[in-house]
Amino acid sequence: MFTIYNGRTDLMEHVSYFNQIMVIHSKNETLMCKVFPSSLGLVVMRWFNGLEEGSIAFFKELTRAFDSRFVTCSRVPWNLNSLLSMTMQEGETLKTYSNRYWEMFNEIDGNFDDVAVRTFKVGLPAKHSLRKSLTGKPVKNVC
Structure with a gap:
């Protein structure tokens, strides 16, 4: 079909x-x-x-x-700048932010795993427990 x-x-x-x-x-x-x-x-x-x-x-x-x-x-793919400017909004759940972030990440052409991990972490509020965890144990790849 x-x-x-x-x-x-x-x-x-x-x-x-x-x-x-x-x-x-x-x-x-x-x-x-x-x-x-x-x-x-x-x-x-x-x-x-x-x-x-x-x-x-x-x-x-x-x-x-x-x-x-x-x-x-034609669909225009997102560029890396779109991902770099993404942050978790006030009142937004971690799940919603994560879904929004990784959905945009998947729409970007190119291999930016290293940048993605860092910008995901930076987009979290400074006091968020996940950000603290990711800072304490640096992540090496998206997986």
Whole structure:
């Protein structure tokens, strides 16, 4: 089953998911182009149906046209500065802060484990027991 692209979610994730499902057929350009519309919702299907006949020869061209048309739906990954500025809010539970922090950490491109551990600790209130524990026993990695 394909996830149906509705024009509102990240298009590159959609194409990646489609490619993963179709991996055994990835060398068959014709099949890839013919099956791709099966993963499109109504709004996006109108765009697809409006493509000029013969304007797409390869699946890569189709995904490039798809990307150009729905570029505003691309997800922009968080940058490291977003993580560096995160702190535990007054009245926020450790669980809520931790969930928010690690969710953003997972959205950042790159390997910043060392920075993540330090900024997570610094984001905790100075008197928080977990911060004291992490300061007393320095953590070497995210795990």
